Amino acid sequence: MPHAGAGQALPVPVRRPAFSWAAGLALGVTILALLPLGFILWVGFQTGWPTASALIFRPRVGELLINTSWLVVIVVPLCTLLALALAWLTERSDLPGARWWSGLAAAPLAVPAFVHSYAWVSLIPAMHGLWAAVLVSVLAYFPFIYLPLAAALRRLDPAVEDTAASLGLTPWAVFRRVVLPQLRLPIWGGALLVGLHLLAEYGLFVMIRFDTFTTAIVDQFQSTFNGPAANMLAGVLVLCCFVLLGLEAGTRGRERYARVGTGAARMPSPAKLGPWMWLCLLLPLVTALLSLGVPLVTLGRWLIAGGLEVWRWNEILPTLGQTMVLAIGGALITVVAAVPMAWLSIRAPGRLQRVIEACNYMVGSLPGVVVALALVTITVRIAMPIYQTVVTIFLAYMMLFLPRALVSLRGGIAQAPVELEYAARSLGRTPAQALWAVTMRLAAPGAAAGVAMVALGITNELTATLLLAPNGTQTLATAFWSLTAEIDYMRAAPYAFLMVLLSLPLTWLLYAQSKKSAGR
The missing domain is CATH 1.10.3720.10 (MetI-like)
Incomplete structure (x- = not known):
């Protein structure tokens, strides 16, 4: 049996509790999304x-x-x-x-x-x-x-x-x-x-x-x-x-088509279209x-x-500004909410993680009008102070676009070595501090891609924004929609x-x- 030599540090085992802080946060987000x-x-x-x-x-x-x-x-x-x-x-x-x-x-x-x-x-x-x-x-x-x-x-x-x-x-x-x-x-x-x-x-x-x-x-x-x-x-x-x-x-189906043998797959030879080329x-x-x-x-x-008359910048610029604020703000909130779940799916996969993740994908597949209708009625009945406020619209965006953030974050976190997290925790960092200081820095490209994908999804979102946006708020999508409803296609x-x-x-x-x- 090999022994650790002088000057060699034994690896510090890091025990993960059955119900970790990440599982608690992910479960809270999931309950909210449901x-x-x-x-x-x-x-x-x-x-x-x-x-x-x-x-x-x-x-x-x-x-x-x-x-x-x-x-x-x-x-x-x-x-x-x-x-x-x-x-x-x-x-x-x-x-x-x-x-x-x-x-x-x-x-x-x-x-x-x-x-x-x-x-x-x-x-x-x-x-x-x-x-x-x-x-x-x-x-x-x-x-x-x-x-x-x-x-x-x-x-x-x-x-x-x-x-x-x-x-x-x-x-x-x-x-x-x-x-x-x-x-x-x-x-x-x-x-x-x-x-x-x-x-x-x-x-x-x-x-x-x-x-x-x-x-x-x-x-x-x-x-x-x-x-x-x-x-x-x-x-x-x-x-x-x-x-x-x-x-x-x-x-x-459950069939597998992965290549198992040695070597590398070669590039296929393109099929010759011949006399059908111009028709194709x-x-x-x-x-x-x-x-x-x-x-x-x-x-x-x-x-x-x-x-130039249709470019009414006094109307377009505020609308563009409000669109960007909602898009960037909603994207950042959504990505932050997805971090615990994405971390669990890579670092601690298990039955609870799979159930939590499946619930969020299920909610993310719902039409925006269903999410908006539920939030309108809930806020009117039991949470009137947040009715038609940015809180409600950001909550709707998080429910609708969380799967986009999850997909991007999982790829980024998977590329960050878990050993670096263990090293940070062995030096006294809490799990949350290790995640933020080490893993999220390495996963920054994936997080940035998630922010971009969610922000652009929010930019083109229509039904939830129509029903939930605060009075006086207009996005590019809602402004376009109100003008086309008036058959004013030129200004739209x-x-x-x-x-x-x-x-x-x-x-x-x-x-x-x-x-x-x-x-x-």
């Missing part, structure tokens, strides 16, 4: 089954359920097919300018969904209904599936495909039986994001004049402040979210024209038509342009991360 779900259940109980059933099982709810279901059933497969075709063309074929087409396929994320709708409605005023909603939704949301699919295609080892081809399978059979099963996780993950966005979206469908649960809840709340009716609709919407989460978890070019070209060309041309047309154009401008860094960050995750 308020919307708890409130909806409480309202349903207080309303009573006769009244609740009368509010739920009525023709209007059936119409909304049919509209929302058709939207999800049509849009999600179309987004998947479009994203899969674009990902294969840009990553696995000899398509000319594939790198540029790849960037253009991710770029529509820089345009908020309701700005897509604004562009199309101002171009074709008669555009409305289900198929209009389908077209705009596909153009706005397909990048959520394209980005993980493109990253997954870059990571796949072509040796498996070569083996399948050597056994006599045709190229289509190789793709269907070998490649496609390995894309199950990114397809289902991206499809889940698209489905949740469809359930939560408000501005896009109001402009297209297509009723969904979210539009009906906001209309019910703003027109009559009918708490029970709005909350019963919110309860049905929450059930729809849980159905999507359950479908994704139950159908993504039409897909990324038409997609870019519809998803980017229409919004940019429409914005440019309104800005040129309005000239500068606000849409600034939102796109502020969203570009987030889009670049997501695109760069997808490249980095694939080793490029």
Whole structure:
């Protein structure tokens, strides 16, 4: 048995209590975040089954359920097919300018969904209904599936495909039986994001004049402040979210496709498009024209038509300032609230940590209108001093965007060696001091990415801000929305342009991360 020699220091074991300070803080944040779900259940109980059933099982709810279901059933497969075709063309074929087409396929994320709708409605005023909603939704949301699919295609080892081809399978059979099963996780993950966005979206469908649960809840709340009716609709919407989460978890499978053998995966040889090259070019070209060309041309047309007069800086600058204050303040609060949970997931994973983290991801998947409706009623009834104050709006932002902060923080903390924390604690630092002085400094890039992602999410957030923002507060999104509600598309154009401008860094960050995750 080896002995410690002279001058050698034995490692100091650091014991972690079963219920640490981080677990306590993370549990407190989770209980706070679960308020919307708890409130909806409480309202349903207080309303009573006769009244609740009368509010739920009525023709209007059936119409909304049919509209929302058709939207999800049509849009999600179309987004998947479009994203899969674009990902294969840009990553696995000899398509000319594939790198540029790849960037253009991710770029529509820089345009908020309701700005897509604004562009199309101002171009074709008669555009409305289900198929209009389908077209705009596909153009706005397909990048959520394209980005993980493109990253997954870059990571796949072509040796498996070569083996399948050597056994006599045709190229289509190789793709269907070998490649496609390995894309199950990114397809289902991206499809889940698209489905949740469809359930939560408000501005896009109001402009297209297509009723969904979210539009009906906001209309019910703003027109009559009918708490029970709005909350019963919110309860049905929450059930729809849980159905999507359950479908994704139950159908993504447990197969493993990681490379186990020695060596490194080689880069695949691009497929030759041959005489189909120019026809294949039409897909990324038409997609870019519809998803980017229409919004940019429409914005440019309104800005040129309005000239310098639409740039009313005495109104725009305060709105921009308030947007930045809410975005930066909400992002900092959200990231700080996510630190204990992110630290637990890396340093002390366990059953409690998994439950806490799952609860926050579940709440983060809720539409903003559900969170806002719960907070409005709670503050009116039991916390009136914080009703329509920055406290309430920051709380809503934390609930909605905590998963974004968690994802970024976990990556940063994982890159900070735990031995440095142990060393700091052996020198007398408390666990919190060691975390702040050592780990968080090393995890600063991940924390900064989390702040940026949450801040830009807040910049484009509409429903929670409309319902919860203090009187006199305007963000770029709410100012844009109030002007488009008055059909003043010309004056709304500068606000849409600034939102796109502020969203570009987030889009670049997501695109760069997808490249980095694939080793490029």
